[in-house]
Amino acid sequence: MESYDSDGDGSLSSAELVKSPALTSAKERVDANDDDAISADEIAQRIKVYDSQSSFVPVTVQLRLGGRPLEMATVTFAPESFMGEMQSFTGVSDATGYVMLSGEEQKLPGLPQGFYTITITREGGEQTIQGCEIADDVPEVSRMTFNL
Template sequence: MIVLCLPRHRVIHSDPVLGSVLVLLAAVGCGSGPAAPRLPSVDANSAASDAMRLYDRNGDGTLDADERVASPALAKAARSIDSDGNGSIDQREICAYIESWKESGTALVDVIAEVVLDGAPLTDAELIVEPEPFLGDAYSIARSSTDASGLATFVGAHPQLPGLPVGFYRVRVSKKDAAGRERIPASYNDATELGIVVAANAGNHSRFELKSTR
């Protein structure tokens, strides 16, 4: 069955920190400097269909809270995606949310991640930001490291421009001891439950509060 995506036709408001959002303009005024960033090419309906194929375990055509656990970013964005407020999200709603990225005109958002372990800033940790698989091959993995305050920023596919492309991502945190053993529990690493949504109206600061024992 083919499910057609209907755009939301609503205004997308940018983050209050106006400088953190890089808007894709129809024309660039000057010839110098980096080219205007472009949103990765993603077919909204195909991506939404793939999300349902991957996560709709009971085959009822919706993703409930238990099913969304398998996609940390969808779990995080569920309230925004759920346009009818019934507690579940379906293919049309996911598709419409992805289409809203294009309508917003935003390509990159300067994301700040804050990582806290047992209440203290986690320093010198590696953060791997991985696109959710249903977005396809147009997205790439981004990496960063936390500073003395536990903060990290990202540079994605545009090396001259900070920020990540608008999209759904899962976040993996890694920090190893002197013997090379992983200090971070698997629920934040190989089997991560951490996700972020990068969008003009999603905010650009994500705080992750980790526990060393799970």
């Protein structure tokens, strides 16, 4: 929270959420009291939901540019710092735009549940940054397509 809560009021406003693409993408699921802000307790409650779900979620990633598959772009899923000691997952898109993600430390059958910042780096260094929450009850993460 300290990294994102610039006014020190104990919650993250919409303006402060821009510092966390992952929390921004999951705001509807995390903001339990619907006050348009996210507290540390709400984040903790959302993470507690993971206890009743799978350890790993299958994730398919495809990159497209101008309606065509984007080849040779690097995709990195980096866990938000408040997720604790979790590894990042990286892959490079193939000729069909698909990315096979693998962990820095070990290969896993999917991605662990949590909040991730996604960095897509194209040849030449141009980057796109997005965020997502990986969880069983977030169906759109099983087949992610990024149209750049």
